[in-house]
Amino acid sequence: xxxxxxxxxxxxxxxxxxxxxQPVDVxxxxxxxxxxxxxxxxxxxxxxxxxxxxxxxxxxxxxxxGTILKNARAQNPNTVFIGLGDVIGASPLASNLLRDEPTxxxxxxxxxxxxxVGNHEFDNGVQELLRIQKGGCNSNDVTRACKYNNTxxxxxxxxxxxxxxxxxTGQAVLPxxxxxxxxxVKIAFIGAVLKDTPTxxxxxxxxxxxxxxxxxxxxxxxxxxxxxxxxxIIALVHQGGASTDAFDVVSCKTLSGDIVxxxxxxxxxxxxxxxxxxxxxxxxxxxxxxxxxxxxxxxDSYGHLLQRLDLRVDPRSNTVLDIKASNVVVDAxxxxxDPAMTAILTKAKSVTDPIANTPIATLGVEQITRAAxxxxxxxxxxxxxxxxxxxxxxxxxxxxxxAFMNPGGIRADFxxxxxxxxxxxxxxxxxxxxxxxxxxxxxxxxGQQIKDTLEQQxxxxxxxxxxxxxxxxxxxxxxxxxxEKGSRVSNITLNGAPLDLSASYRVTVNNFLADGGDxxxxxxxxxxxxxxxxxxxxxxxxxKANAVNLSGQVQNRITKLQ
Numbered sequence: 001x002x003x004x005x006x007x008x009x010x011x012x013x014x015x016x017x018x019x020x021x022q023p024v025d026v027x028x029x030x031x032x033x034x035x036x037x038x039x040x041x042x043x044x045x046x047x048x049x050x051x052x053x054x055x056x057x058x059x060x061x062x063x064x065x066g067t068i069l070k071n072a073r074a075q076n077p078n079t080v081f082i083g084l085g086d087v088i089g090a091s092p093l094a095s096n097l098l099r100d101e102p103t104x105x106x107x108x109x110x111x112x113x114x115x116x117v118g119n120h121e122f123d124n125g126v127q128e129l130l131r132i133q134k135g136g137c138n139s140n141d142v143t144r145a146c147k148y149n150n151t152x153x154x155x156x157x158x159x160x161x162x163x164x165x166x167x168x169t170g171q172a173v174l175p176x177x178x179x180x181x182x183x184x185v186k187i188a189f190i191g192a193v194l195k196d197t198p199t200x201x202x203x204x205x206x207x208x209x210x211x212x213x214x215x216x217x218x219x220x221x222x223x224x225x226x227x228x229x230x231x232x233i234i235a236l237v238h239q240g241g242a243s244t245d246a247f248d249v250v251s252c253k254t255l256s257g258d259i260v261x262x263x264x265x266x267x268x269x270x271x272x273x274x275x276x277x278x279x280x281x282x283x284x285x286x287x288x289x290x291x292x293x294x295x296x297x298x299x300d301s302y303g304h305l306l307q308r309l310d311l312r313v314d315p316r317s318n319t320v321l322d323i324k325a326s327n328v329v330v331d332a333x334x335x336x337x338d339p340a341m342t343a344i345l346t347k348a349k350s351v352t353d354p355i356a357n358t359p360i361a362t363l364g365v366e367q368i369t370r371a372a373x374x375x376x377x378x379x380x381x382x383x384x385x386x387x388x389x390x391x392x393x394x395x396x397x398x399x400x401x402x403a404f405m406n407p408g409g410i411r412a413d414f415x416x417x418x419x420x421x422x423x424x425x426x427x428x429x430x431x432x433x434x435x436x437x438x439x440x441x442x443x444x445x446x447g448q449q450i451k452d453t454l455e456q457q458x459x460x461x462x463x464x465x466x467x468x469x470x471x472x473x474x475x476x477x478x479x480x481x482x483x484e485k486g487s488r489v490s491n492i493t494l495n496g497a498p499l500d501l502s503a504s505y506r507v508t509v510n511n512f513l514a515d516g517g518d519x520x521x522x523x524x525x526x527x528x529x530x531x532x533x534x535x536x537x538x539x540x541x542x543x544k545a546n547a548v549n550l551s552g553q554v555q556n557r558i559t560k561l562q
Contacts, residue, residue, distance in 0.1 A: 019315045020184040027076045028187070028234065028309040029069065029328075032084030032276030033301035035120065035411075036091025036103040038062050038345050040332035042417050043304040046246050056418070058332040060303030062106045062345060065330055066338025068306065069110055078183035081111050083157065084276035084298075084307070085118025085193060085238030088132065090411055093356045093431040094348045099144040102348035104132060104155050109340055112157040114178045116191030116236040117164065118276060122205045123436070126173060133159050133174075148348060160191030160236065163217030167210045176221050179230060185313045187232050188225035190218045190270075194239040194258070194277055199519040200408065202512050214239055215265035222267040231318045232311060235270045237262060240278035240298050247281025247305055247327045255284040255296060263296050265289065271320040272297070274307055281305050283325050295325040303330055356428030360540050361547035366420040368552045370410045370433075375479075375560040376457075376468025380414055380433070381405055382555045384535075387542030388440055389472035391533050392508040398442030398530045401494065402450070403472035403508040406518050409535075410470075411435055414543075425547075427540055434536040438510035443526025447492075447501035452522040454479070454489045459519075467518060471557050472508075480561040491559070510535050 043059035073079045087107060088100035095103045107115075121129050128140050135154025139145030146152050162176035177190040192214040198206050218235050225233055241257020243249075263273050268288040272295040279301035285293040299305035305327040312322040349356075370380040389403035415429035445453070457467050458481060471477075478491040492499040499505075509523060511531070516524040532538075543550070 018184070021316075023312050023314045023321055024183045024185045025076060025078060026182050026185065026187060026232070026311045026313055027072055027079040028082065028274075028311065029072060029079060030082045030084050030236075030274050030299065030307040031065070031087070031303055032238075032274075032299050032307065033086040033118070033279050034083070034088075034103070034303050035086055035301065036088050036095030036100050037302040038092070038094055038102060038106065038348060040064065040330075041302055041304070041412070043300070043302075043329075045329060046248065051246070057329070058417070059305075060330050061332050062110070062303075062341040063337035064332045064335035065303055065306065066110055066341040067336045068328065068330060070338065080113055080180060080182055080187065082189065082236065082274075083107065083112055083115025084236055084274055085116045086120040086276060087115055087118070089118070089120025089123040090435050092435065093428050094345070094352045096431070096435050097144055097352045097355065098148040098348060099139060099141060100132070101145070101148040101152050102344055105148070106341060106344050108156040109344070113180060114158045114160055114189055114191075116238050116276075117159050117161045117174065117193050118238040119193060119197040119200050121159070122197060122201050122209075125205045126209060129159070147351065160189065161193055162190055162221055163192040163195065163212040163214055165210050165212070167208050173209065176217070177225055179225060179228060185231040185315045186229050187234065187313070188228070188230035189234050189236055190221050190225065191236040192217045192238070196519075200517065202517060203515045214262045218270070219265075219267045222269050226269065226318075229318070231313050231315045232320045233270045234309070235266055235273045237273055238276045240275040240280060241282070242278060242280040243282035243284055245282065245284070247283060247300060250283055250325065251293070252282060252284040255282060255286060259296060260286060263294070268292065268294075270294070271311065272309055272323055272325065274298075274309070281327055283327055295323060297325050297327070299327050305329060356426060356431070358427040360425050360427055360430060361544045363423045363425055363543075363552075364548050364550055365552035366423055367418050368414045368550060370407070370413055372407070372468065373554050375556075375558040376407075377554050377556070377558045378407070378410070378470065379552050379554050380410055381407060381470025382473075382557065383414075383542070383550055384410060384434070384539055385470045385472040387539045388508045388510075388535065390542050391538035392440055392442050397532055398506055398508065400442050400506045400508040402475050402505055404453070404513065405470040406510070406513055406520075407468060407470060408518060409434065409436060409438065409510065409512065425543065430536055430540045430543065434539055436510075436512070436535070438512050438535045440508055440532040440535055440538055441511045441514040442506055442508050442530045442532065443514055443523070444504050444528045445507050445523070445526050447499045447503050447505065449522050449525055450499065450505065450507065451489055451492060451501060453520055454492070455486050456520050456522055458488055459485060468558065469520075473555070473557070476557045476559070478559040478561050482562045
């Protein structure tokens with residue numbers, strides 16, 4: 001890779017005022033996994049009348065977030081707005097087609113002061129990430145960059161990454177921490193992205209980078225910020241988990257997933273851990289290395305929830321006297337719109353709406369969901385896998401007989417918002433489902449390599465997320481999770497006949513999977529690679545041709561035995 005222009009290891013905002021004589025109340029508001037969702041989307045919240053049920057609201061969107069932030073700052077001027085990673089990347093069309101520059105503009109105007117990087121910040125490579133930070137039009141996609149404005153000035157907030165270094169030089173690619181002076185007290189933020197980022201990002205996007213252990217990286221900088229006079233330390237970790245408790249249950253103790261091990265190893269001097277990545281709302285506590293309960297919080301995704309910490313900080317003793325954590329629902333129907341944010345959304349949509357509003361078809365159902373059944377198969381996953389097979393079956397386009405789709409690449413239900421009584425869907429709806437612009441890639445695999453790929457579904461570091469590949473029509477198999485590793489998959493068939501482990505088959509995946517993404521390393525052994533259509537174009541074409549026949553039901557191609 002090209003030599004990186006490295007940024008210093010840290011940024012600090014020094015205090016010009018005297019140390020306050022009394023404790024200071026500080027509010028920290030964070031958004032995780034925003035993914036350029038400038039407009040609200042559907043979100044399910046507990047029904048206040050019966051918590052065993054849920055109700056759907058329109059939540060998120062920069063217009064409502066802007067108003068919530070204004071109200072918070074009016075109540076407490078000592079309010080900080082931060083990001084927990086994936087501010088951009090995997091975005092809806094209104095942001096994605098403009099290289100996420102409208103989202104950066106919105107975060108700048110909302111007063112975001114810093115954000116840990118997420119894995120999706122690396123989707124287009126580290127040089128493009130540095131352009132997003134610094135500004136300029138020298139993008140690796142000039143068809144999208146600087147089309148929102150004819151210039152791009154960069155993110156006014158600072159991206160942080162304590163655990164991302166250049167493999168050759170060992171130098172940090174971004175600052176590890178930032179210290180903010182808030183009402184006379186110093187709040188230090190140390191950020192780290194999941195160490196497994198190379199397994200969930202297209203390999204070319206992170207070539208030449210090393211991702212180290214999250215807790216070790218954060219702990220390295222704790223004594224440094226303490227020596228700089230930090231009164232409170234907050235860890236920002238783009239890694240998460242899931243809880244069986246709802247997002248509004250305070251101090252839950254049911255958190256599971258990769259964040260648990262990370263959080264338990266983070267220095268006890270860290271007052272709270274704000275997280276992201278798994279798109280799960282929770283407000284839990286986990287024991288720190290001294291056994292004391294510490295807040296670990298995440299706010300769902302797409303701006304549906306804002307993480308909020310209210311701290312009382314004593315600058316005389318450099319301690320946090322009290323901390324309260326909550327998840328704030330960004331209810332678009334009940335929140336006034338921020339005019340400045342409306343202007344950004346209107347401007348972005350004016351550029352992209354002609355493409356987004358192009359009709360595709362009228363479905364036979366209101367919505368096809370990505371929600372998985374007990375076996376890990378979804379109705380939308382079936383449709384997408386079928387679309388990829390249909391686009392590559394022609395011998396001239398690869399001659400595929402099987403297609404696999406990674407569930408992490410299915411970003412929304414189709415369409416995302418219901419009710420949808422007209423049952424109409426547009427290209428914008430399709431783009432929201434598949435925003436990455438991945439290229440369909442046909443490779444030759446042996447039956448054994450196909451089985452190896454399926455076995456890797458159960459040996460995958462993805463806390464809180466399924467990694468069950470969605471499969472195309474004619475292909476089926478069973479699995480038993482109680483069996484030994486490498487022997488869990490059985491009864492693999494293609495068009496009713498057993499798969500021959502020694503035979504060769506043409507298989508369609510996207511280029512992300514073909515390069516071993518999501519830790520499906522067996523696919524890297526595929527030969528005779530042939531690139532084809534962009535995935536969203538194949539999906540849209542298939543829906544247009546087959547809309548009336550799409551039932552919205554899972555096709556039960558995958559059978560879970562135990």
